[in-house]
Amino acid sequence: MSDDALQYDAIVIGAGHNGLVAAGYLAKAGKSVVVLDGAKAVGGAAQTAEISPDYQVSTAAHLISGFPRQVEKDLKLSKHGLVWATNDMVTVALDRDGKHIVLSSDRKSEVATIKAHASQDGDAWKAFEARTAKYVKLLKPFLEKRMPDVSEDGATKAAAMLALRLEKMGPLDLRAFLQLVPSSVAALLDRSLEGDLIKGALSLEATLGAAAGPHTPGTAFSYVYKKTQEAIGQGMGYPVGGTGSLTEALASAAEALGARIRLESPVREILVEEGRTTGVRLADGTVFEAPIVLSSVDPKTTCLDLVGARHFETPMVNHVSRIKMRGATAKINLALEGLPTFENFSDREYGGRLLIAPDMGTVERSFTAAKRGELTLEPVMEAVIPSYHDPRLAPMGHHVMSIIVPNVPFDVEGGWDVQKEPFVKRVIDTISDYAPDLSDKIIAGEVLTPPELEERFGWGNRGWHQGNMSFDQLLAFRPVPGMANYEAGVRGLYLCGVGTHPGGGLTGLPGKLSAEAALAAEKVS
Amino acid sequence: MTEEVTDQSAPEEGLDVSRDSPLNGPGVAPDPAWFEQAADEPPYARHVLTTPLHLEAADESRTNSWAEWAGYTVAQVYTSIEQEYDALRTRAGLSDISPLTKIRLSGREVVTCLDRLLTRPVGDLESNQSVRAVLCDGHGHVITEGVLFRLGDEEFRLVLRSSHMDWLMQSALGFDVQLEDVSGTIAGLSLAGPMSDNVLALAGLEKPATLAKHHGAWVELGGMPVYLSRTGMMGGREYELWCDPADASIVWRRLLNVGQAVGLRPIGAAVRDIARLENGVALEDVDYQSAFTARDPSEALSPYDLCLGGCVDLDRTVFNGQSALRKIAASGSTNALVGFELDLADAAGVGPICNGDKQAGRITSHAWSPMLQCTIALGLVEASALGASDGFSIKTHAGENIPAKLTKRPFLGSS
Ligand SMILES: Cc1cc2nc3c(=O)[nH]c(=O)nc-3n(C[C@H](O)[C@H](O)[C@H](O)COP(=O)(O)OP(=O)(O)OC[C@H]3O[C@@H](n4cnc5c(N)ncnc54)[C@H](O)[C@@H]3O)c2cc1C
Numbered sequence: 001m002s003d004d005a006l007q008y009d010a011i012v013i014g015a016g017h018n019g020l021v022a023a024g025y026l027a028k029a030g031k032s033v034v035v036l037d038g039a040k041a042v043g044g045a046a047q048t049a050e051i052s053p054d055y056q057v058s059t060a061a062h063l064i065s066g067f068p069r070q071v072e073k074d075l076k077l078s079k080h081g082l083v084w085a086t087n088d089m090v091t092v093a094l095d096r097d098g099k100h101i102v103l104s105s106d107r108k109s110e111v112a113t114i115k116a117h118a119s120q121d122g123d124a125w126k127a128f129e130a131r132t133a134k135y136v137k138l139l140k141p142f143l144e145k146r147m148p149d150v151s152e153d154g155a156t157k158a159a160a161m162l163a164l165r166l167e168k169m170g171p172l173d174l175r176a177f178l179q180l181v182p183s184s185v186a187a188l189l190d191r192s193l194e195g196d197l198i199k200g201a202l203s204l205e206a207t208l209g210a211a212a213g214p215h216t217p218g219t220a221f222s223y224v225y226k227k228t229q230e231a232i233g234q235g236m237g238y239p240v241g242g243t244g245s246l247t248e249a250l251a252s253a254a255e256a257l258g259a260r261i262r263l264e265s266p267v268r269e270i271l272v273e274e275g276r277t278t279g280v281r282l283a284d285g286t287v288f289e290a291p292i293v294l295s296s297v298d299p300k301t302t303c304l305d306l307v308g309a310r311h312f313e314t315p316m317v318n319h320v321s322r323i324k325m326r327g328a329t330a331k332i333n334l335a336l337e338g339l340p341t342f343e344n345f346s347d348r349e350y351g352g353r354l355l356i357a358p359d360m361g362t363v364e365r366s367f368t369a370a371k372r373g374e375l376t377l378e379p380v381m382e383a384v385i386p387s388y389h390d391p392r393l394a395p396m397g398h399h400v401m402s403i404i405v406p407n408v409p410f411d412v413e414g415g416w417d418v419q420k421e422p423f424v425k426r427v428i429d430t431i432s433d434y435a436p437d438l439s440d441k442i443i444a445g446e447v448l449t450p451p452e453l454e455e456r457f458g459w460g461n462r463g464w465h466q467g468n469m470s471f472d473q474l475l476a477f478r479p480v481p482g483m484a485n486y487e488a489g490v491r492g493l494y495l496c497g498v499g500t501h502p503g504g505g506l507t508g509l510p511g512k513l514s515a516e517a518a519l520a521a522e523k524v525s
Numbered sequence: 526m527t528e529e530v531t532d533q534s535a536p537e538e539g540l541d542v543s544r545d546s547p548l549n550g551p552g553v554a555p556d557p558a559w560f561e562q563a564a565d566e567p568p569y570a571r572h573v574l575t576t577p578l579h580l581e582a583a584d585e586s587r588t589n590s591w592a593e594w595a596g597y598t599v600a601q602v603y604t605s606i607e608q609e610y611d612a613l614r615t616r617a618g619l620s621d622i623s624p625l626t627k628i629r630l631s632g633r634e635v636v637t638c639l640d641r642l643l644t645r646p647v648g649d650l651e652s653n654q655s656v657r658a659v660l661c662d663g664h665g666h667v668i669t670e671g672v673l674f675r676l677g678d679e680e681f682r683l684v685l686r687s688s689h690m691d692w693l694m695q696s697a698l699g700f701d702v703q704l705e706d707v708s709g710t711i712a713g714l715s716l717a718g719p720m721s722d723n724v725l726a727l728a729g730l731e732k733p734a735t736l737a738k739h740h741g742a743w744v745e746l747g748g749m750p751v752y753l754s755r756t757g758m759m760g761g762r763e764y765e766l767w768c769d770p771a772d773a774s775i776v777w778r779r780l781l782n783v784g785q786a787v788g789l790r791p792i793g794a795a796v797r798d799i800a801r802l803e804n805g806v807a808l809e810d811v812d813y814q815s816a817f818t819a820r821d822p823s824e825a826l827s828p829y830d831l832c833l834g835g836c837v838d839l840d841r842t843v844f845n846g847q848s849a850l851r852k853i854a855a856s857g858s859t860n861a862l863v864g865f866e867l868d869l870a871d872a873a874g875v876g877p878i879c880n881g882d883k884q885a886g887r888i889t890s891h892a893w894s895p896m897l898q899c900t901i902a903l904g905l906v907e908a909s910a911l912g913a914s915d916g917f918s919i920k921t922h923a924g925e926n927i928p929a930k931l932t933k934r935p936f937l938g939s940s
Contacts, residue, residue, distance in 0.1 A: 309641075309699025310634075310640075310641050311843050313641075313663050313847065314642075314662075314663065314692065314845050315663035
């Protein structure tokens with residue numbers, strides 16, 4: 001395909017990881033594909049960039065835990081430069097007295113660290129894990145395939161599918177599951193465990209990136225859902241070169257399969273004629289034509305801004321305009337001239353995912369503060385030292401640290417100009433409680449407040465996933481009832497971003513399943 | 526008598542209310558609070574509303590018989606049904622239609638917005654022309670129907686029997702349109718009957734005779750601006766006059782004064798209802814349930830069920846109900862709202878409509894038509910029964926089976 005062609009079999013809007021996965025699968029099926037993105041680089045929220053010369057870091061998303069092996073194989077990503085720096089990171093719940101809880105595949109030591117905080121939690125943890133595993137088994141098949149459309153007879157089909165699997169669980173597990181669905185993760189954890197630290201860490205996991213606290217109804221299900229996504233992936237980790245390497249490999253693979261990627265090409269309008277999409281128009285007026293358009297832009301923007309309300313009946317506009325997209329986080333990336341010293345840390349802890357969430361109350365308070373537009377006094381966070389497994393990110397002996405701080409208001413009281421410095425100081429001070437020499441090691445840093453994330457990645461105040469990952473917006477309800485099969489209500493138009501089933505994080509599954517939906521629909525017609 | 530009342534209302538504890546009552550106690554100073562004006566009450570706190578013509582109607586009423594219409598009080602009967610009906614069908618009748626909901630829609634994308642909202646496109650409508658408007662929900666069920674006036678390139682007025690403002694607001698989302706419920710700022714009068722033109726002429730208007738059906742025009746009546754339209758739901762020669770509420774009484778008075786010469790009378794809701802039935806018009810909440818108020822999905826009806834298929838244009842850009850209506854159009858509608866003539870003086874309390882031995886539907890409204898000298902009715906029947914060779918019948922409360930004659934709507938030929 002020549003470089004200036006304007007006609008394709010399919011157009012993909014957005015060169016984030018989902019758009020690239022979709023493009024890869026479409027190209028693999030023999031379609032001529034163009035990927036259009038408004039940004040200067042591919043990757044969306046999965047990009048690697050410099051903090052300062054020679055210090056590289058994943059700018060936004062920093063960990064990958066749900067990327068399926070299948071996608072990697074199908075698109076031959078290893079041939080295109082994807083090498084995992086690690087994919088068996090441990091999770092460390094930091095303790096001020098050095099009695100860290102380390103969650104890992106090493107069962108014995110894991111239980112020992114949990115028991116150190118509450119002796120009865122040893123058995124309780126095993127039971128909790130066993131039950132979680134059952135739920136994961138129940139849900140996993142649903143996350144790997146397309147969902148039926150619940151708007152019509154699909155509803156009965158979906159219900160039947162679920163009922164069948166629920167029935168197989170047995171009455172006790174079934175009861176527990178039904179109780180779980182509306183529960184808060186706090187209720188779930190209080191029912192199961194004693195130790196404050198383990199509950200704090202797990203509740204942070206369940207709510208990270210969402211506008212929710214441990215006591216928010218539905219977060220118990222979010223926890224199970226996250227664990228299910230992890231079960232589909234290949235362990236927690238990141239590639240050599242940061243998350244940007246994943247999207248670069250995806251881009252290279254798609255191009256090798258014949259797709260064309262055109263950057264700095266923001267799409268202004270999705271063209272519709274007689275209920276069918278015919279292509280897109282860029283902001284500069286260029287028209288690209290194709291009978292199939294996949295959009296990884298969030299469903300609300302895709303339908304209401306790019307397509308336009310006039311092409312949907314009122315009930316659908318209603319559904320789409322009410323998609324809940326909330327939650328703001330900040331990202332802090334630090335360049336360090338050496339490893340900060342954490343008490344009782346060995347290799348695997350330094351290379352692990354560090355969670356600061358001493359108890360559920362602290363996590364809840366940070367959410368409550370964010371709701372009021374305030375910054376909490378005791379920030380909770382997820383931090384990684386990616387240079388530990390991937391030394392080339394920083395000069396010899398130096399490191400980078402990547403920190404996600406959830407529950408940070410988009411509009412903060414007093415304004416970010418005033419609040420940014422005290423905010424960063426508070427975050428650094430909090431980590432220093434565990435690693436006192438941290439501030440001495442910082443040589444450069446980058447702080448991305450929610451407004452800055454909005455400017456760079458279009459995220460900002462709308463959560464991480466183009467739609468909250470709560471039960472009412474998952475599975476056959478994602479993004480809205482009637483669009484769960486990726487068809488966006490206009491013939492030929494599909495949604496392929498993280499706003500669609502199975503949702504959030506770097507999984508590539510929305511991209512894969514939507515491409516399959518588009519190909520399947522073409523075969524039928 | 527006072528004692529009796531006191532006895533009955535005195536609480537059992539023996540507390541003597543009457544002594545505390547300021548009305549009974551001699552020499553008790555009047556409480557200044559009695560003379561204070563009641564606090565301003567917001568409009569939505571009122572449940573009994575009066576129209577701008579209420580005092581005029583009260584003045585004309587000889588029966589004190591009132592009806593409720595969308596929360597408003599309107600005259601049910603002014604003098605007698607016979608007299609009013611006679612005036613309407615042989616001379617002219619004047620009635621108050623102010624309770625109708627009027628929605629003003631305007632803006633750059635008002636046509637695209639209405640095209641999506643209604644079951645037929647409106648782009649071809651000329652200024653000062655009106656058209657029957659049917660609103661469907663996403664299942665292709667009728668929410669309500671009304672009349673849409675085009676007042677300018679980018680200005681329309683939708684007249685409905687009930688507001689459904691929430692649906693309209695939702696349907697405006699994403700369009701450059703402004704939506705406003707202007708019901709309170711427009712009074713409505715209906716002038717109908719064969720002598721309507723004469724009444725208008727006597728009031729100083731010559732032009733109306735040239736006004737085509739469904740068209741409207743601004744006119745001056747006694748110095749007051751009035752939007753006159755050849756619209757209405759009673760059939761025959763009829764006009765609607767829309768004006769400022771402050772002018773409504775004067776317009777009403779003036780028409781009645783000059784109209785006396787040709788026998789114009791005020792007519793109440795009772796006769797309006799007979800007339801709309803003679804004209805074959807079905808009403809929301811009477812003959813069919815709005816899609817939003819239907820208790821059971823099977824109660825909600827499509828435009829095809831209501832025999833409004835003529836108002837549906839399927840082959841065009843997206844409109845509310847389109848995909849569902851396509852399916853219904855392909856598979857055929859299940860119900861039909863049809864007209865019946867019954868050889869019966871009063872159809873109150875009659876049983877279901879039968880087709881042969883089988884129950885096939887029910888009467889939704891009925892009235893004795895003095896013009897046709899029979900009882901006419903609208904009935905909702907299974908569409909499949911329409912093709913059957915057996916005739917329809919109805920069981921009266923006396924247990925008697927009488928034939929129900931399927932009749933074309935409107936019952937009365939229109940002029
Ligand atoms: C701060 C932060 C931290 C995160 N951390 C993690 C993490 O550690 N692990 C994890 O798994 N997930 C994480 N996430 C979530 C994860 O990044 C997202 O779920 C994922 O990136 C979504 O991928 P996507 O391809 O669907 O969308 P995106 O990555 O957002 O891609 C969408 C693309 O569309 C382009 N675009 C938008 N509008 C237009 C237009 N009109 N025309 C053309 N192009 C357009 C954008 O430029 C962008 O490149 C994080 C998110 C944030 C914000």
